[in-house]
Amino acid sequence: MTWIDLPDGTPFGPDNLPLGVFRLGDEEPRIGAAIGDHLIDLAPVASAQMLDGSQLFNQPTLNAFLALGRPAWKATREWLIDLVRNENNRDAVEPHLVPRSAVTMLLPFEVADYVDFYASEVHATNLGRLFRPDSEPLLPNWKHLPVGYHGRAGTVVASGTDIVRPSGQRKPPTADTPTYGPSQRLDIEVELGFVVGTPSKLGTPVSVDAFEDHVYGVVLVNDWSARDLQAWEYVPLGPFLGKSFATSISPWVVSLEALKDATVPLPRQDPPVLPYLQGDLKNPDITFEVHWNGQLVSTPPYSEMYWSPAQMLAHLSVNGASVRTGDLYASGTVSGNAKDQRGSFIELSWGGREPITVNGEERTFLQDGDEVTITGWATASGGARIGLGEVTGRIAPAVS
């Protein structure tokens, strides 16, 4: 399959070839493609082959590449596949294979706008029960439109960035007035992020069928959430400071093309959705693993998500809002039906009332020094693993 040595079970086999931005020593950041324990430094390989646009890879972000659109994404993928499969390319590529352990991975693209959805029925039901115990868990709109909110693009950070515990207002139900201080209910949210390449025109909605023309690929997302800040501030306008302090994403952008054999039909939508949300709808079949201080605590499955990524894009643009190169929209927390498939600690510990055991300790929310690592992968036809790599972050103490 490839002339490059691959470790067993690598997330980055010859069918994946995700793109990311790396820094090697004090050299300028540039674009690489992951393969096994290495990356291919693409700029020198492309310029030696005198490819049009080889300057594209000599960039500190993927944005210029993303803006090229689907035909160029496909051509680039075919070129990459040939580089790693065809032994004739060995002499050209081998000098530019860099061990991934030798580089620092950066934010892969400059994030334009950031939207966060709420597309898991299990998660929305669980949070409804926890935040609004006296009402129906799912609000009347939930099965008619993919609920979402606009987040803060400027605080989307690279995997590995420390997350400073946010401070803010919180008012426990038993208190009469709010107090200010470090969040005591700091949480994670396991999500899949969709990366927009091709922009759309202001005033013109993007149809469900045009999803693959606009979205290049996916990243892992951890949408850190301060549940105490959130519970006090969110009514009636939705999430604000409880979410905006940081959102971490994985460094490798996996293309939709690499995932095309790893999809499942959408769960049945009942009641039927409006025509602009109808189409041939699929979900990527990704399984996540959540490690809390090294211990596996949950394995959320993407396949059960109620709203598809194409419906999210159609909905976020149906009023004529345009999308831009570098837009990121996230699925919302991925939670499965089983207890050990929940994608947040507020669900895993049921609001803090049912602690879970992590490395022998009873735990509910995040403590300073805790580290959370989320991985994810799909299985392509033929059994090859298409890995998304990982997104990781450690909690640093609040600023006093």
Ligand SMILES: O=C(O)/C=C/C(=O)CC(=O)CC(=O)O
């Ligand atoms: O139900 C609520 O009031 C709040 C829900 C969330 O915190 C979820 C959110 O950020 C969207 C998601 O990740 O699913």
Ligand SMILES: [Ca+2]
């Ligand atoms: Ca979220």
Ligand SMILES: [Mg+2]
């Ligand atoms: Mg966030």
